[in-house]
Amino acid sequence: MTDTPHNLSGFKSGFAAIIGAPNVGKSTLLNSLIGEKISITSPKPQTTRNRIAGILHTDDAQIVFLDTPGIHHSKKIFNRKMIDVAFSVLEEVDLAIIVIDAAHPDPASESLIIEKFSAHKKIPAILAINKIDLIKKTRILAIINHWAKAHSFEEIIPVSATEGTQLPELLSAMIKLLPGGPPFYPDDIVTDLPVRFIASEMIREKIFLLTGQEIPFAAAVTIESFKEDLEKNLVRIHATIHVERDSQKGIIIGKQGAMLRAIGESARQDIEEMVESKVFLKLFVRVDKNWTKDLRSLKKLGY
Numbered sequence: 001m002t003d004t005p006h007n008l009s010g011f012k013s014g015f016a017a018i019i020g021a022p023n024v025g026k027s028t029l030l031n032s033l034i035g036e037k038i039s040i041t042s043p044k045p046q047t048t049r050n051r052i053a054g055i056l057h058t059d060d061a062q063i064v065f066l067d068t069p070g071i072h073h074s075k076k077i078f079n080r081k082m083i084d085v086a087f088s089v090l091e092e093v094d095l096a097i098i099v100i101d102a103a104h105p106d107p108a109s110e111s112l113i114i115e116k117f118s119a120h121k122k123i124p125a126i127l128a129i130n131k132i133d134l135i136k137k138t139r140i141l142a143i144i145n146h147w148a149k150a151h152s153f154e155e156i157i158p159v160s161a162t163e164g165t166q167l168p169e170l171l172s173a174m175i176k177l178l179p180g181g182p183p184f185y186p187d188d189i190v191t192d193l194p195v196r197f198i199a200s201e202m203i204r205e206k207i208f209l210l211t212g213q214e215i216p217f218a219a220a221v222t223i224e225s226f227k228e229d230l231e232k233n234l235v236r237i238h239a240t241i242h243v244e245r246d247s248q249k250g251i252i253i254g255k256q257g258a259m260l261r262a263i264g265e266s267a268r269q270d271i272e273e274m275v276e277s278k279v280f281l282k283l284f285v286r287v288d289k290n291w292t293k294d295l296r297s298l299k300k301l302g303y
């Protein structure tokens with residue numbers, strides 16, 4: 001980050017899509033590149049549901065990353081919608097980072113991505129082979145060779161988003177491909193997302209991390225009110241967790257409210273770190289019958 005005026009001659013700026021199969025580490029990569037938690041992550045697939053923008057500033061470039069939902073074959077209306085979000089991002093970018101998981105290949109999703117991507121108007125693509133901390137170094141070359149045949153990538157770079165391995169190399173490869181031009185955002189902006197949306201995502205992340213089976217996929221979060229009390233340096237948030245069925249409501253609330261308390265406690269800590277003040281978080285749980293299967297309900301919940 002700089003506070004001196006940019007030397008605009010030679011400055012580069014542009015948009016980069018982060019796309020890939022579910023769970024390959026796209027959001028982790030975004031957060032590691034930016035150095036802040038903008039996009040929620042979890043060990044479960046289909047964590048990200050919206051286009052999430054994170055802005056990276058260097059002395060001579062600005063990259064606006066667009067993190068996307070994982071792309072996979074699905075007939076479910078909700079999943080189809082998220083996959084549309086992922087591909088539609090390609091309309092607004094200068095380059096794409098296609099992310100794969102070195103340790104857990106997903107050939108069906110990967111070939112769907114390459115097929116759709118190749119059919120798209122020509123966008124330069126870098127392949128990031130992620131999670132190389134999980135595999136033997138000797139396997140990396142074979143993976144690179146395989147992918148070099150699958151598509152004409154500008155670069156193929158093995159990385160580890162969690163360890164930070166080769167992220168500077170990835171970054172300079174991206175900057176090379178960016179068009180010249182002035183920055184789109186001021187230096188101190190790391191995302192274009194409203195704070196209240198990120199707060200709702202942080203709550204959703206805790207549901208992904210703390211509950212099992214179908215619950216994370218049946219849950220959506222909306223913010224009912226978000227009030228800053230400047231005098232007390234306190235933010236008061238009322239949020240609703242929407243689930244599809246009564247049984248799921250019971251699980252989210254937990255024995256004597258224990259699960260809801262755990263979700264609230266953990267989310268509150270993340271939100272406090274983001275807003276840099278005390279947070280009072282009140283959670284409600286509501287059943288919206290089959291909201292994932294109904295377009296109108298999806299829209300109401302922000303999808």
Ligand SMILES: Nc1nc2c(ncn2[C@@H]2O[C@H](COP(=O)(O)OP(=O)(O)OP(=O)(O)O)[C@@H](O)[C@H]2O)c(=O)[nH]1
Nearest residue numbers: 023024025026027028041042046047048070161162
């Ligand atoms: N070991 C290892 N784990 C990683 C790495 N990058 C991400 N992960 C883990 O992989 C899991 C999925 O990460 P996410 O960033 O949520 O993956 P995603 O691609 O955004 O997933 P969706 O949003 O569901 O499509 C999390 O448990 C991460 O901690 C990595 O480089 N190494």
Ligand SMILES: [Mg+2]
Nearest residue numbers: 026027047048
């Ligand atoms: Mg994600």
